[in-house]
């Protein structure tokens with residue numbers, strides 16, 4: 365018997381405040397047309413003053429638990445992918461654990477910036493396959509509005525806040541690509557590119573810092589690395605692009621999403637796109653897209669999905685799963 369980490373539930377949370385591109389026009393030398401044409405973004409959500417990464421993560425977790433008809437006590441582990449933790453420590457995951465009233469199991473954060481959810485899924489899969497956990501709550505949650513330099517038009521118009529959550533459960537499979545659940549993962553990083561995308565704060569400066577990005581340099585790496593990791597993950601899973609129902613990519617830029625789909629030989633009809641409504645929510649973008657894609661009726665049980673992401677580090681990777 366092959367063990368598989370199968371999706372039991374999905375949910376998301378978006379802050380109430382929606383910020384259209386036009387809101388930046390008063391304070392910055394930018395406009396809706398530039399932001400739309402260069403990134404595909406039309407609007408994003410920003411957290412309210414009393415909202416944090418952990419409160420949004422908890423809301424997404426509750427939605428996923430409801431979707432799965434499970435209680436917090438049914439969960440063995442919580443993994444939160446985030447680069448915008450409420451505090452330096454403890455982890456957001458332990459804050460969510462307390463908020464859900466979960467007194468058993470274990471919880472920790474994973475930090476791989478925009479690739480964080482892929483890294484978290486891979487960790488959850490390994491724990492399920494090794495028998496360390498039967499049910500894992502995997503969350504991506506970010507409050508990037510708190511690390512924006514509002515005078516830098518090349519970054520502050522691109523990011524948004526939100527959270528998405530997935531529950532994975534150990535279930536028997538046949539060991540074939542027809543199984544439901546995670547079929548393969550592929551993780552990569554190359555620290556030589558650490559200066560292309562970073563936050564200039566932390567314990568070394570005593571400040572929270574602001575996001576700094578050489579966007580066009582990151583862009584140059586993105587399509588090639590995303591297509592290659594997706595291809596490696598598909599080979600490992602024993603599937604080909606023609607088998608894929610949905611690519612669920614990290615939602616950073618519509619041009620990167622289109623370029624990657626084209627390189628994989630897939631049509632945009634097979635891509636779940638939310639970047640226009642959410643902007644780049646870093647580690648939250650893939651679980652948000654999974655939840656919204658399911659809500660829209662795009663993602664259905666039995667569909668073959670490829671998720672892929674790249675972000676600061678650089679760190680990138682892909683997961684192939686059958687929903």
Ligand code: ACO
Nearest residue numbers: 394398402403477478517518579580582583616617675676
């Ligand atoms: N409004 C108007 N003009 C702008 C704006 C703006 N908001 N921002 C930049 N510009 C200008 C630049 O100053 C530049 O002007 P210049 O030619 O006079 O110097 C011009 O537009 C072109 O700038 P580029 O940076 O070359 O524009 P590009 O087409 O590359 O688009 C973007 C920029 C959207 C940032 C793109 O490079 C991108 O999406 N990069 C990848 C982002 C990404 O995927 N990040 C990884 C994940 S994020 C994470 O891990 C946290």
